[in-house]
Amino acid sequence: GNHSDRGRRQEPEEKVDDRHDRHDRHDGRRREDPAESRDEGPVSDTNAVLLTNAQMEAYNEPIPNNIPAEKRMALVAEKLERFMVNFDDKVQILDLKSGQAVIKDRNSFIKRYTCVFRESGSKLSGTCTKRFYFDAVRGPTYCLDYETHESLVTAMPGTPPDGKLGVRDPRTEHLMVLYEEKGGKLTKMWIKQDSDKLGSDPYAGEDILAASDAYKQFEAKLKELKNGKLGERIFHN
Numbered sequence: 001g002n003h004s005d006r007g008r009r010q011e012p013e014e015k016v017d018d019r020h021d022r023h024d025r026h027d028g029r030r031r032e033d034p035a036e037s038r039d040e041g042p043v044s045d046t047n048a049v050l051l052t053n054a055q056m057e058a059y060n061e062p063i064p065n066n067i068p069a070e071k072r073m074a075l076v077a078e079k080l081e082r083f084m085v086n087f088d089d090k091v092q093i094l095d096l097k098s099g100q101a102v103i104k105d106r107n108s109f110i111k112r113y114t115c116v117f118r119e120s121g122s123k124l125s126g127t128c129t130k131r132f133y134f135d136a137v138r139g140p141t142y143c144l145d146y147e148t149h150e151s152l153v154t155a156m157p158g159t160p161p162d163g164k165l166g167v168r169d170p171r172t173e174h175l176m177v178l179y180e181e182k183g184g185k186l187t188k189m190w191i192k193q194d195s196d197k198l199g200s201d202p203y204a205g206e207d208i209l210a211a212s213d214a215y216k217q218f219e220a221k222l223k224e225l226k227n228g229k230l231g232e233r234i235f236h237n
Contacts, residue, residue: 046184047181048134049141052186053128055087056126063075063076063118063124086186087109087187088182090187091109091189092189093191102191111161115167116152119153123150124152128145128146129146129148130145130198130199130237131145135234140181140182140226144222146175146176146194146199151171153169153170155167156168175191176215177190190221192217192218198214
């Protein structure tokens, strides 16, 4: 089930943090190398891995379908609050290819996920199957996640994101999502369909993913965001 997936999924990330922790204990500060220290911005006590895991954990909290609407909306509001705490006030979701904003501001973001949580109900499930993590001591950190979303319900295409003019049938989506963490919050997400479903292919390891056109498009975006320096890349399958 989903819980076992989530447990398995988070195990490698804990290793990443453990590595930082060991280093912290060793010399009392986070590791820093000259290339990374040129990144702008203050040192943050969180990163894209921790925030992305936390938002997915909130996303996966089930909302029962068979309870009175009033009670259900209260649960949706609580779930939304736990979800939104991970995101910046100016959060945006952008289409990777066009660069256009799919969700342009926090208000639209809240409307979209209120609809998702309200309409998808108890079967909604998001799983990160593979991840590339790009670390930095100062400045933004990034996760490129391969995600599978099951029983996802959203507004009809071309209608307001709150679903008031109708919603689509529940569906499964295979996505690639690049999360940007800046100043301790998730600020932007660039999305693209994982049309080859490499995220859910058990035989597609780091080399196969890194050679794919889809990955190369995300890597080009990352180079643009990081002034041409990708830095250390950590892969989790």
